[in-house]
Amino acid sequence: MTTTSLKARREATAAVPARRRRNGATTRAPWLLLAPFLALFLLTFILPIIVAVISSFTKVTRRGLFGEQGISSGFAGFSNYAQALADGNFIGSIGRMLLFGVVQVPVMIVLATVLALLLESASARWPGLFRAAFFLPYGVPGVIATILWSFLYVPGLSPLYSIASAFGLSPDFLGPHSVLWSIANIVTWSYTGYNMLIIIAQLKAIPGEVYEAARMDGASPVRVASSIQLPLIRPALVLTTIFSIIGTLQLFAEPQVLQSVSSSIDSQYTPNLSAYTTAFAYNDYNVAAAQAVLIAVIAFALSFAFLAITNRKSS
Template sequence: MSSVTDVREHELDLASKRVRRERSGSPRLSWRTVQRLKGASFTWPFFAGFALFTLVPVVMALGQSLFTTKSSGLGFGGAQVTFSGFDNFARGLADGVFWESMLRAGSYAVVVVPLTQIVSLMLALLVDAVTRRVAGRFRLSLLVPYMIPGIVATMIWIYLYSPTVGPFQSLFELLHLDINFFAGSMIWVSIGNLHIWGTIGFNMLILNGALQSVPRELFDAARVDGASELRIALSIKVPFVRTSLVLTGLLAIIGTLQIFAEPVLFRSVSPETITKDFTPAMVIYNQAFQVGNLNYAAALSIILAGVVGIASAVIYRFTNKVGS
């Protein structure tokens, strides 16, 4: 009896598969595969953009980095391009100016990234603690700095920091404080404050979104057990948003190691501190558009991408280990 049933089921299954194949219009692909392909087809605009604006430039940069451009005599009448293998990479790996700038940006990231994370998390927790209507207003207003382009934001803060016409100056005078945001010793603080102001809104939004998915019953249960709001935040909410914290942390590290617009504009107000080679991105920009050595700039870009990738992987692995 059972063998007859098995045979029938097998025949039905085959017939069903035949119908699916016919409906799909393809003699080889199953219905399920076609459905998957259809779903995947929605991602092609992303992959097309990714290929065009990321992969192609990376490949082109790789190509550029393997060549060297040299003139001769007085330099008039064009230059010769010759294949030089990995010479530009070797030069980049031994370039003290480039690695000094990397160290500078890395040290800055060590301070600014955790600070941004802490402030963003605190804001996300506060927004999560208020009513939905109030939270909506705060979310929007905290996001406004993120919407302002970096160059514009830097110009705004250069005005605010101005020791001559800045609005803080009269307050400092009132309190007999001698603070100059443009002084060499204060320049990282000034840039860091601007960076935190510009990024906390986005980070807060991600973390707040993650907090929304925490089951509310857990809070009620904790309250019944006598937990304070602080205890709920630290023991329930924060562990739940750990994954989002890793994400925002990684994005922040990538952003700070590639910091460019802020120091470029602050260079005018503190030129003795912020030199043309202050950050890795500034070294690359200078090589590409001032020195005119696109080959070397391309090699440095790839080295920087490698450093950012390694830093991201290490931090991701470390935070995952701590989490588990």
């Protein structure tokens, strides 16, 4: 830093050749500023992706009963992918996440939108206080949120069961059919406030004249919401939906933590849990890499499909 500033000072005294050298400095400077980011990006994004793709096309063969006669690896073609796709449990976990997403994502986005509209409507009292309360769960890590809710799901510990029985209900939050929706509840609890903030940010960007005009025309608050606010916050809704779709396919912490209290969650309950199990319980890193690539590809495909549908509707 001191050398460059010294050089710059010298350059300032000699005007004409300085400009030429200055050009050298301005071509070097951006790369110098970018260098730390690019180095770390290469190490933690590019290289792992290359490693994942390569190892998903690699087959490791162990000779001898325990591989004591040496290990050799070679090109496997699509055999790891074939193995991943032939695994009924892995395919089942993807189907489970699609079902989860089809229900949970709309519920959460609708809830976030309604809360955002209510908070931004003039009728709401103490909007700052409510906003903080709704956003608070986002600061609670997924693991901790799951531990919190798991206490409310465990029979004998949770007061919810006695409340439910007072209404004549006998819920089973951790049963084989209901545990998926118990997870959906945790995810909704965690991320509704965050999505709400993104929507509120977009609502605040609507110019005041638009509201002014609507009031002149005598539009009711409901009419303002449906014909002015909802169309104008479309970008925020698309953004939050895409993030939620990607997040749904990545679901891991919630089911993994709930395993300690629910026997209904197996080791391949979600795609990511499946890849984790393949890698660390079966030590089959190559098939796990193929699964990781498949999950990322499906997440991309779904996001683009959603974008394509929303774009077609708007045009």
